[in-house]
Amino acid sequence: MRNLFPDVKKLVSFYYEGFRDMSAWGRKVWLIIFIKLFIMFAILRLFFFHDFLHDKYANDKQRSKYVLEQLTNSATTND
């Protein structure tokens, strides 16, 4: 463990210095990444993309029953 510490420190400083010395285009794309991830997870996922089966049914048994019903529903013209 004692030997691991300097390596972890080195690793942290590697990332820290990398981000600190980042070029202008690098900063710009990181900003875009954060905005994109915010829109995707804090807006789209939260408000628009709910897991349909997870929200509608409490457990897997109910979900299976629902999908089975959807799969076997014969109200097409084939009967």
Add this chain to the structure above:
Amino acid sequence: MIEHLDMSLVDWSRAQFALTAIYHWIFVPLTLGLSFLIAIMETIYVRTGNEEWKKLTRFWMTLFGINFAIGIATGIILEFEFGTNWSNYSWFVGDIFGAPLAIEGILAFFLESTFVAVMFFGWNKVSKKFHLTSTWLVAVGANLSALWILVANAWMQNPVGMIFNPDTARNEMVSFWAVLFNPVAVDKFLHTIFSGFLLASIFVLGISAWFLLKKREGWMAKRSILIAAIFGLVSSLTVVFTGDNSARTIASVQPVKFAAMEAHYYGSENAGLTAFGVLKKSDKKIGEKEILDFSFRIKIPGFLSIMTGGDKNTYVPGIKDLVYGEEDSRQILSVADKIRQGIFARDVLNDYKRAIMFNDTEQIRVIKKQYFQDKKFMNENFRYFGYASLMKPEDAVPNVALSFYSFHLMVMLGFFFILVFAASVFLVLKGSISKHRWFLWIALLSIPLAYIASEAGWVLTEAGRQPWIIQDLMPVTRGVSQISASSVMTTFILFAILFTALLIAEVSIMLRQIKTGPKHQED
């Protein structure tokens, strides 16, 4: 419920998935190919020690970084859509997709958080050899990461290595190796990554041509052209080979798609391959669907038969044969027969469902043993389960014009790129590429064409599979979630705005860096 299925819901859900996938695919192929080109350039730098090669490597690495960063996580939206818009489908396939997508996620995480960081932050901080190894690992990792997604997609084209569990209404993987080495997966992976190499080569070639047109960065541009042209030529020839294999596999596992991509309606021996064709409407029909005819066609006699079976006497069934069957001589099962088999499978599943409902343990045991554990039932009936949901036999036919044009556009552009790469190698070795400004313009204008060819391949893959979301097992109408079409339309518009903004951001940041050029790249 299915009986009140709103077709606009299916259409909007499909349109949204198509939009997301198309935009996502703008970013992916460049990452796949450019990572290898950078690794080759950096290898030359490490071997020669020439600082000009380092500058050149860093320039292309900057463009790679922009594309990688903007494209990152755009594929996650597809997974959002699975859970929201395609919940029946997601549930039905969940266990099959779980393993490949988990491997992809873990691989992508480790790749992105470690080796990409070394690539960008590690110059002058780690040894040259460690940096080079990281660059190669990014290239290999990015392509391996794509493998798992393509394995999942290949399963939708040719579902193998699973059994259906009627208790959970899910498919369960019984052979990971059958899923991984699905012939469609092998062909798809090779064809896709090599087409990514091709696209990236065109990208490097085109931008280098722009520098030569501007009489800038001559040293860097000519060397980039040479590497991209050789890499692109090898890749594009491999694309022809893998595409040929892929077509042969499609002919075997998705014969209707194969017939549609050639607009081949009537089966024959010595069937010709259409090298170029323009379709027109005809007065003939398959059911309610119009048969398309050729208003103009350049045909290579016998080549379609040779492609599918190795000799010109091979019979290639047409769309009409595949819909109506040819039970006497060719033993092609008609779609009507498949519908009957599918309905039988659905009725068995209905009986099973009722037995569960009434807790009839004896009936549950009997149906399971007699049907779901019986190979004959699973191979002859359940494999056509999805056909029970088709309204009429002609519904098994995809959009022929879309399949035909997307396929032929991709193929024509593929051969055009071979010529561009071959000419580039010749001209750059001859030392006269800068003098041929017309050729430099062709190389530059080829960049959007490479993207069009790449997207056309996916249009063929996905549109040609219709009406299926999982070939023969589940049509799109059964896979869709019963949500309101207007909410899907709203998110479609949101995605269109988000992705367009991302694309504009990528192009503008990239253009600025290209104009800056390799000499003035920031660290």
